[in-house]
Amino acid sequence: MSPNALIPSHRKPRRSASSRALRAGVTGGFLTLAVTGATVPANAVDKPVSETQEMPTITTALATSAAKSADAAQQAAFNYERQALQDAAAAQADKAADKAKAAAEKKAKAEAEAKKAAEEARKAKEASQTRASRSDARSTLSAVSDAPSTGSGSVATLVSFLKAQLGKAYVLGATGSSSYDCSGLTQAAFSQIGIDLPRVSQSQSTAGTQVGLGNLQVGDILYWGSAGSAYHVAVYVGNGNFIGAQNPSTGIVERPLSYDMPTGAVRVL
Numbered sequence: 032m033s034p035n036a037l038i039p040s041h042r043k044p045r046r047s048a049s050s051r052a053l054r055a056g057v058t059g060g061f062l063t064l065a066v067t068g069a070t071v072p073a074n075a076v077d078k079p080v081s082e083t084q085e086m087p088t089i090t091t092a093l094a095t096s097a098a099k100s101a102d103a104a105q106q107a108a109f110n111y112e113r114q115a116l117q118d119a120a121a122a123q124a125d126k127a128a129d130k131a132k133a134a135a136e137k138k139a140k141a142e143a144e145a146k147k148a149a150e151e152a153r154k155a156k157e158a159s160q161t162r163a164s165r166s167d168a169r170s171t172l173s174a175v176s177d178a179p180s181t182g183s184g185s186v187a188t189l190v191s192f193l194k195a196q197l198g199k200a201y202v203l204g205a206t207g208s209s210s211y212d213c214s215g216l217t218q219a220a221f222s223q224i225g226i227d228l229p230r231v232s233q234s235q236s237t238a239g240t241q242v243g244l245g246n247l248q249v250g251d252i253l254y255w256g257s258a259g260s261a262y263h264v265a266v267y268v269g270n271g272n273f274i275g276a277q278n279p280s281t282g283i284v285e286r287p288l289s290y291d292m293p294t295g296a297v298r299v300l
Contacts, residue, residue, distance in 0.1 A: 185224035186250050186300065192223045193266055193274040199283045201276045206230075213264050216276045216283060217252060220266060226299055228252075236261035239299035244292075250300045253293040267296065 199210055206215035214232040221228045228235055236254035249269045254261035265275025268285070273293075276283045 188224050189220055189250050190268050192220050196283050197285060201279050201282045211276045213276045217264050217266055232261045232264040233259060235264050239297035242296050242298050244296060247296055251296045251298050253296050255294050258295055
């Protein structure tokens, strides 16, 4: 046995590392790690082992990227808010348009109803006027129906001449003896009894005294249109009838007043 075998050793045994403690600190962009309790050489017992690792530095590019991300998020929020406002405005415009359309339709309906009512009122008025005109015509015919169809002297001569012309032709501008126009016939008839009438109907309608249609006498000149601007004339021959040169189709005929009511009459006898 060696003599040294009995001599105890004064060296401390190596520690069996069962755990590690990590201490970290960042200073100036570097990470410092301290590891203790690890298996190290004997002459390094209880001295911590340090490791230094470089950490990423916050550069200008990284800051710019972060700023862009923030701007994008803010723009997205702004776009969302703007779209919401646009949607609200569009909805309000649609509501206003619907309201205006309803008001326009209501106005158009009211105008149509008013127009219809006015048209009905106009038709009713015209119908009333027509009935009144027919009533006046019947009254006129009743008032003159009892007048004699012939008279004595000049009146009889006048009526006799007119009846002798029945059936002859109507020719514009003609004054006899085979054809006449309306004023040519009356002029020729009154010339038989010595009365010289103007040639045209306008002048004949003012040649004598104006008389009412309800007070006609045989020999009165009837006219159609206004006094002084009449477009047609004939002669009243009694019993509600007149003789005149009507038109090219009928020639000289005898007709009742109801056939074509005159506007007025003048008396020259």
